[in-house]
Amino acid sequence: LAKTTQPISMDSYEGQEVNITCSHNNIATNDYITWYQQFPSQGPRFIIQGYKTKVTNEVASLFIPADRKSSTLSLPRVSLSDTAVYYCLVVSSFFGNEKLTFGTGTRLTIIP
Amino acid sequence: DTAVSQTPKYLVTQMGNDKSIKCEQNLGHDTMYWYKQDSKKFLKIMFSYNNKELIINETVPNRFSPKSPDKAHLNLHINSLELGDSAVYFCASSQEGEAVNYQETQYFGPGTRLLVL
Secondary structure (H helix, E strand, C coil): CCCCECCCEEEEECCCCEEEEEECCCCCCCCEEEEEEECCCCCCEEEEEECCEEEECCCCEEEECCCCCEEEEEECCCCHHHCEEEEEEEECCCCCCCCCEECCCEEEEEEC | CCCEEEECCEEEECCCCCEEEEEEECCCCCEEEEEEECCCCCEEEEEEEECCEEEEECCCCCCEEEEEEECCEEEEEECCCCHHHCEEEEEEEECCCCCCCCCCCCEECCCEEEEEC
């Protein structure tokens, strides 16, 4: 099982770039790294997914070093609406009894 | 238009009762899941179903039983409810990718807030 560890909370000002790091020391070869965003009273929402190096979409970037033991979610120029809990998830193939592991989540608060 | 829907949205009940939470997805996905989110916001998987077959079952009490009448539905039945069952329960679905090493995205429902008194 690839257990994940994230900071419990982070604060940032509007307009700043925010980087949230997730540790997954026991990540396996077939594991992918996925980040979700959750607003209060809502279900988690997919943000970005990657296997190695860098992935970028319209919302965020995901940086994964060569050893893949950690990953960093980067949110450019955050706004108040980015205040949410961010979960790091390591997902294995479902051919077999692999277990899904969510991180503890990082509560990001954006300050005006 | 909703991708993953759950009913009811809120559920307040007494200890010892039996209740069900329903989940439906209209995305044509192969796999559906149930998660429990406790008061500390930890999100833990409980079950997943792929083609009507249980493939993951975390160490949850056997009072919890998932039931899937078809690929689009995964209901959660809870017997003899206890105070500790109070939480938000999320349903999710995903479609296994066809490409090698592709990992699917999970789509979550809005959650069912269960309060056991």
